[in-house]
Amino acid sequence: MYRFLKPLSKTFFCFVIVSLFFNISLFAQEESTIVDHLEEYAAAPREVVYAHLNKSIYIEGEMLGFTAYVFDKFTKERSEMTTNLYCTISDKDGKIIKKQMVFVKDGIVSNVFNIDEAFTDGTYTFKAYTNWMFNFKEQNHFQQTFSVLDADNENEIKISKDNTMDVQLLGEGGHLLYGTLNSAGIIVKNKSGYGLPKAKGKIIDENDTVITEFTLNNFGIAKVLFTPESGKRYYTVITHNQIDTKKEIKDIKSSGFVMALTNIRENLVLSFKTNENSLNNIKNKSFNVALHNGDELKLIPLKFNTTEERMILPKTELFNGINIFTVFDENNQPILERLFFSPTSTEENLKLDYVSTTKENDSLLVTLKLNNTTPETFQNISVSVLPSETNSYTHQHNISSQLYLQPYVRGAIENAGYYFKNTNRKTQYELDLLLITQGWSSYDWTTIFNFEDNFNFPFERGIDVVTTVNNKKTQGTYLVYPLKNNSTQVFELKGNENVFTQKRVIPTEGEKFRVGQIKANSKQGKPGVYPQFYPSVFPTFQSSYDYLNSSGAEFSEDIKTPTAEDSWDKRIEKLDEVVVAVNRKQERLEALTRKANGESVREITDSEKIRGTTLAQIINELGFFAQYDFVNAQFTIINPRVQRGPSVPVLFLDDALITDPNILRDIPVETIEFIESSRLSSSRYGFRGFAGFIKIYTGTSFYYRNDGAEKTTSVFDFPLTFNSPKTFYTPTYQFYDTKFFKAYGTIGWYPNLKTDPNGIVSFKILDTKANTVNLYIEGVVNDNDLISEIKTINPNTGD
Known part of the structure; x- marks a missing residue:
C-alpha cells in the first residue's frame, strides 16, 4: 500500500489513498510525546569542532600544527558562542601528555604542539572540545589519532598485514x-x-x-x-x-x-x-x-x-x-x-579554478585561485604541503564530513572525506551503502525521552574574574591592570559594594592578575582583594567515539632521521614573540593615526615612563589643563580654549567613556601606550564634545618588561591561561631526495591563509626539487562556505 506524504510545519501527515483508519486522538498524543521530547532536547544550540592537522605521522622534534574550526551543528555556520577551546594529546592508555586552552575568534583558532621528548614511539589521540559540549551525550567533539616514530628505537619498516x-x-x-x-x-x-x-x-x-x-x-x-x-x-x-x-x-x-x-x-x-x-x-x-x-x-x-x-x-x-x-x-x-x-548545494565545497607555481630562487610561489569568492567576507584556509609520495597524511575526515556526517553516526568511518570531495551518483550510492551498515544513529532515544535541560557547563568566553574586596573600607576606585589582550579596567565601588567582576579576560602564559586601588589621598595603594576565576581548571573530556587509528609505520635501516630541533627551538619562539609584540604596537599606532581626522595621536615613549612623567604633564603638553588638588583629592581636566559652555573634554579609557576624571588621576603612565586627542569641538559626541576629547590607550609592552617590586598592587597567578599562538617552523633536512623525506617529510604548514579580492591565495614553499608536491587544503570562505581539496602540483611545469 502506498502513502503519499506532505509536510505540515514540524510534523507532516499522510494522505492515505486506500483508507483513513487512523485513530486521530491516539496519534496526536503519540505525536506530542515524540515531537515535544525532541524539540525540548534540541532547543539548546550545539557546537561541532573540526581540526585540520598538518600530518598524521610525526618524528620527534617536529611540530604538530593545527587549525580548529568551531561550527553551530544545526545551522552549519561558524559558532561565535564559545572562545575557549580545549585541545589535548593523550597516549594509548588515555593519559594526557600535552594540553592547551586556545582562544577562538570568529570560529577559528590555530596553534602548534611540540613533538618533543614527552613522546615515545606509538599512537596518540588529539582531541578538541568546548565546555558547552559536556552538557550533551553526543559525539560533537573532534578526535583523531596520529603516530610518532622514533628512529633511535626501530630498525626496519613494518606495515601490519594481519x-x-x-x-x-x-x-x-x-x-x-x-x-x-x-x-x-x-x-x-x-x-x-x-x-x-x-x-x-x-x-x-x-x-x-x-x-x-x-x-x-x-x-x-x-x-x-x-x-x-x-x-x-x-x-x-x-x-x-x-x-x-x-x-x-x-x-x-x-x-x-x-x-x-x-x-x-x-x-x-x-x-x-x-x-x-x-x-x-x-x-x-x-x-x-x-x-x-x-x-x-x-x-x-x-x-x-x-x-x-x-x-x-x-x-x-x-x-x-x-x-x-x-x-x-x-x-x-x-x-x-x-x-x-x-x-x-549547502554542503557543496568550493573548488579551485587553478593552481600555479613560480620559481623564486630556492623557493616556489604557489598561487591558488578559488571560484565564486566574495570580497570582504570571512576567509580562513589551512594548507599542509607534503611530498606527493607521503605516508603521513591518512586523516579519515575532512571539514565537510566532520560537520555533516560524523556527529550523526556511531561507527568509525574510513576515509569519510571521500564522500564529500565530488558529489555525484556514485559517491551518493556508496555513502548510502555506508549508512546501511552503520545501524543506529548517534541519537539515543532513552537520553532524549529523559532529557532535563540542566546546563551545568556554560558557554565560555574568556575567563571571568570575580574580585571580593577584603578591606574594612571597600569604597573607592580599583584598577585592574592591562594584559596583552585586555586593556586597563576601572571599577568604582560605592556604599556597601565589595565585589567587582571583569568579564572576558584573555590571559596568556606568564601573565598575572594585578589589582591596584586609588585612595582618597590620590596615592595608589595595595588593596586587600580575593579574586576567583571562572573557569579555573582545565576540564578533562572523557567522552569518545569509534574511530580508526592512523596508519603507523616504523623505520628501516636505510632511513635516517633528520635533526629537527629548529622546528621548535624555544629561542626562536621567544624572539618571534618579541617581534610580534613590537609589530602589534606599531600596527596599533598606524591604525589610530589612519583613523584620526584632524586629531593628534601621541605615543608615550619608554624614556617618559622611566623618568616618571605624570599623566597630568602629558595632558598639559597636548594643550589641555590638568591638575591635582591635593587638598580635596581631586583631578581636573579642562580645555582652556573654551570660554563659554562646558570646558571638560570627553574622556575615554581604552574606548570606554569615563564620566569622572578622578578615575584617571593615578593611572601609571607606564601602562599607557597612546593618547589620541582634539581640542576642537567634536559633533560626534553631541553637546558633551564641545570641549573636545581625550582618548587614553593602555598596553603591556613596557609594563611587563619593567615589572619591579609590587608595592602598590596585589598580584595573583591565573590558574588557567590561554596558550599564545606559536609560529610553525618546518624541520630542516640534509637531503630531500631520500626515502625518509618522501615518506615522512614536511614541506610546509600554512594555518591562516586569506584570499585577496580576486579570490587568490599565495604563499611560498621551499623548492625541494621534487617533481610533484601535494597540497592538502581545508577551510572556510565567503563567511561559511567550505573548501576541502587535495591538489598535486608540478613545480617543473608550473601547474
Missing part, C-alpha cells in the same frame, strides 16, 4: 526477518578496522546452496537482498587471498517487520515488510515513523493491513544533510532506524 577479518551483516533498519525479502548491508574489515576492498563474497545456506553473490567496494561494503526460510541456517563466505572465511548469520527474527529505503529519482520509497505469521499480531497496532535530523522532527503514522506497506516521500520534504528514520512501536519504543543523506 589477515584477520571482521564480517558483519546488518539488516537495513536493524533487523533480519524470516519469511520476507530482506535488504542488508555487509561490511568486512581487517584487524585495524579498515575495509577489505574488492573481495568476492556470497551467502549460502546450511546445504552450501548459494543464495546470492556480491563484490565488496573499495571500503569493504556491499548490499544484498535475500529471503531466509524459517528453520534454516545461513552463512556469509568471503574469499580473500584464495582463502574462504565463513561466518554464520545469526539473530534472524521470526516475528516483527523490517524496513528498506529505495532512492528513485525525485522520491524516496520506504518499504515495511512482515511475514504472514507476524501480520495478525501487528495489524491492529499503531506505529510511528519519525524523520528527524537532531533538530527538527516530522512524524508519519504507520499501520499494517498487508504484509507490505509503502510510503513515498518527495525529496523536497527531506532535511538538508542527514535524515534519520526511526520507527516507534505503540509504546513509543524505537524498534528500527535507517539513516539517509540528502545532498544539497
Whole structure:
C-alpha cells in the first residue's frame, strides 16, 4: 500500500489513498510525546569542532600544527558562542601528555604542539572540545589519532598485514526477518578496522546452496537482498587471498517487520515488510515513523493491513544533510532506524579554478585561485604541503564530513572525506551503502525521552574574574591592570559594594592578575582583594567515539632521521614573540593615526615612563589643563580654549567613556601606550564634545618588561591561561631526495591563509626539487562556505 506524504510545519501527515483508519486522538498524543521530547532536547544550540592537522605521522622534534574550526551543528555556520577551546594529546592508555586552552575568534583558532621528548614511539589521540559540549551525550567533539616514530628505537619498516577479518551483516533498519525479502548491508574489515576492498563474497545456506553473490567496494561494503526460510541456517563466505572465511548469520527474527529505503529519482520509497505469521499480531497496532535530523522532527503514522506497506516521500520534504528514520512501536519504543543523506548545494565545497607555481630562487610561489569568492567576507584556509609520495597524511575526515556526517553516526568511518570531495551518483550510492551498515544513529532515544535541560557547563568566553574586596573600607576606585589582550579596567565601588567582576579576560602564559586601588589621598595603594576565576581548571573530556587509528609505520635501516630541533627551538619562539609584540604596537599606532581626522595621536615613549612623567604633564603638553588638588583629592581636566559652555573634554579609557576624571588621576603612565586627542569641538559626541576629547590607550609592552617590586598592587597567578599562538617552523633536512623525506617529510604548514579580492591565495614553499608536491587544503570562505581539496602540483611545469 502506498502513502503519499506532505509536510505540515514540524510534523507532516499522510494522505492515505486506500483508507483513513487512523485513530486521530491516539496519534496526536503519540505525536506530542515524540515531537515535544525532541524539540525540548534540541532547543539548546550545539557546537561541532573540526581540526585540520598538518600530518598524521610525526618524528620527534617536529611540530604538530593545527587549525580548529568551531561550527553551530544545526545551522552549519561558524559558532561565535564559545572562545575557549580545549585541545589535548593523550597516549594509548588515555593519559594526557600535552594540553592547551586556545582562544577562538570568529570560529577559528590555530596553534602548534611540540613533538618533543614527552613522546615515545606509538599512537596518540588529539582531541578538541568546548565546555558547552559536556552538557550533551553526543559525539560533537573532534578526535583523531596520529603516530610518532622514533628512529633511535626501530630498525626496519613494518606495515601490519594481519589477515584477520571482521564480517558483519546488518539488516537495513536493524533487523533480519524470516519469511520476507530482506535488504542488508555487509561490511568486512581487517584487524585495524579498515575495509577489505574488492573481495568476492556470497551467502549460502546450511546445504552450501548459494543464495546470492556480491563484490565488496573499495571500503569493504556491499548490499544484498535475500529471503531466509524459517528453520534454516545461513552463512556469509568471503574469499580473500584464495582463502574462504565463513561466518554464520545469526539473530534472524521470526516475528516483527523490517524496513528498506529505495532512492528513485525525485522520491524516496520506504518499504515495511512482515511475514504472514507476524501480520495478525501487528495489524491492529499503531506505529510511528519519525524523520528527524537532531533538530527538527516530522512524524508519519504507520499501520499494517498487508504484509507490505509503502510510503513515498518527495525529496523536497527531506532535511538538508542527514535524515534519520526511526520507527516507534505503540509504546513509543524505537524498534528500527535507517539513516539517509540528502545532498544539497549547502554542503557543496568550493573548488579551485587553478593552481600555479613560480620559481623564486630556492623557493616556489604557489598561487591558488578559488571560484565564486566574495570580497570582504570571512576567509580562513589551512594548507599542509607534503611530498606527493607521503605516508603521513591518512586523516579519515575532512571539514565537510566532520560537520555533516560524523556527529550523526556511531561507527568509525574510513576515509569519510571521500564522500564529500565530488558529489555525484556514485559517491551518493556508496555513502548510502555506508549508512546501511552503520545501524543506529548517534541519537539515543532513552537520553532524549529523559532529557532535563540542566546546563551545568556554560558557554565560555574568556575567563571571568570575580574580585571580593577584603578591606574594612571597600569604597573607592580599583584598577585592574592591562594584559596583552585586555586593556586597563576601572571599577568604582560605592556604599556597601565589595565585589567587582571583569568579564572576558584573555590571559596568556606568564601573565598575572594585578589589582591596584586609588585612595582618597590620590596615592595608589595595595588593596586587600580575593579574586576567583571562572573557569579555573582545565576540564578533562572523557567522552569518545569509534574511530580508526592512523596508519603507523616504523623505520628501516636505510632511513635516517633528520635533526629537527629548529622546528621548535624555544629561542626562536621567544624572539618571534618579541617581534610580534613590537609589530602589534606599531600596527596599533598606524591604525589610530589612519583613523584620526584632524586629531593628534601621541605615543608615550619608554624614556617618559622611566623618568616618571605624570599623566597630568602629558595632558598639559597636548594643550589641555590638568591638575591635582591635593587638598580635596581631586583631578581636573579642562580645555582652556573654551570660554563659554562646558570646558571638560570627553574622556575615554581604552574606548570606554569615563564620566569622572578622578578615575584617571593615578593611572601609571607606564601602562599607557597612546593618547589620541582634539581640542576642537567634536559633533560626534553631541553637546558633551564641545570641549573636545581625550582618548587614553593602555598596553603591556613596557609594563611587563619593567615589572619591579609590587608595592602598590596585589598580584595573583591565573590558574588557567590561554596558550599564545606559536609560529610553525618546518624541520630542516640534509637531503630531500631520500626515502625518509618522501615518506615522512614536511614541506610546509600554512594555518591562516586569506584570499585577496580576486579570490587568490599565495604563499611560498621551499623548492625541494621534487617533481610533484601535494597540497592538502581545508577551510572556510565567503563567511561559511567550505573548501576541502587535495591538489598535486608540478613545480617543473608550473601547474
